[in-house]
Amino acid sequence: MQDDIDRVLFDEAEILRGIDRVAAEVVAAYEGKEFTVVSVLKGSCVFASDLIRRLPIPLELAFVAASSYGDRTEGGDVKVNFFPAEKEIAGRSLLLVDDILDTGRTLHCLKNELLSRGAASVGTCVFLDKPSRRSVEFEADFRCFEVENLFVVGYGLDFAGRYRNLPYVGALRSEVYERELQAAERSGS
Numbered sequence: 001m002q003d004d005i006d007r008v009l010f011d012e013a014e015i016l017r018g019i020d021r022v023a024a025e026v027v028a029a030y031e032g033k034e035f036t037v038v039s040v041l042k043g044s045c046v047f048a049s050d051l052i053r054r055l056p057i058p059l060e061l062a063f064v065a066a067s068s069y070g071d072r073t074e075g076g077d078v079k080v081n082f083f084p085a086e087k088e089i090a091g092r093s094l095l096l097v098d099d100i101l102d103t104g105r106t107l108h109c110l111k112n113e114l115l116s117r118g119a120a121s122v123g124t125c126v127f128l129d130k131p132s133r134r135s136v137e138f139e140a141d142f143r144c145f146e147v148e149n150l151f152v153v154g155y156g157l158d159f160a161g162r163y164r165n166l167p168y169v170g171a172l173r174s175e176v177y178e179r180e181l182q183a184a185e186r187s188g189s
C-alpha cells in the first residue's frame, strides 16, 4: 500500500495540529448551543472521530451517506444513500463534516437537502479543501488544510475503496490509477 504513494502531504502529527486548530474554532462557534455533528460516510469517518474527541462540549453524532457515481477520480452526480432519522434533523443545528471539498457538489446538495428536511442551521467543516476544482459556488465554514489539484488518499480518503486506513494523507502514484482504469476498461465497467 505504501508503495502506491508518490509523496506524503500531511503526516499524522501535522494532521492532529490542523484538527486542534479547527476544533478550537468549532468550539468557539458552538459552545453553549445544542448541535449535532453529521459525518458524511464513508470518507469522513476518520476525520470526524478525531475531531469530535477534540470538542469538549455537548454534541450528538449522526451520519449521512453520499457518493459520487463511479470509482473514478472525477466526481459525478451526487447520490444520497441514507439520511439521519427525521428527529435527528428537524429543528437541530447541524455541522456537516466531510473529508474533502472538491467540486462542492456533495456538500452543496447535502446542505440543501438537510435544510429542506427542517434543520435549523447547517454548518460545514472539511478536512481538506481543493478550491481550484470548484464547480458550484460553495465554501466550508471550517477547514483543516487546503490542497492543490492532486488526487489524494489516506486518513479516510479512498481510491476504488482502498487506502482509507493510511494514517497520513498522500498523493497516489499516477501509475496506480492508470492501472485501475485499464482494469476497469478490460472488465467493461
Ligand code: 5GP
Pocket: 043, 068, 075, 098, 099, 100, 101, 102, 103, 104, 105, 106, 107, 150, 151, 152, 153, 157, 158, 159
Ligand atoms: P465534491 O462533491 O466536492 O466534488 O467531492 C466530494 C467527494 O469527492 C469527497 O467526499 C471524496 O469522496 C471525493 N474526492 C474528491 N477529491 C478527492 C481526492 O483527491 N481524493 C479522494 N480520495 N477523494 C476525493
Ligand code: MG
Pocket: 040, 041, 042, 043, 044, 066, 098, 099, 100
Ligand atoms: Mg466522500
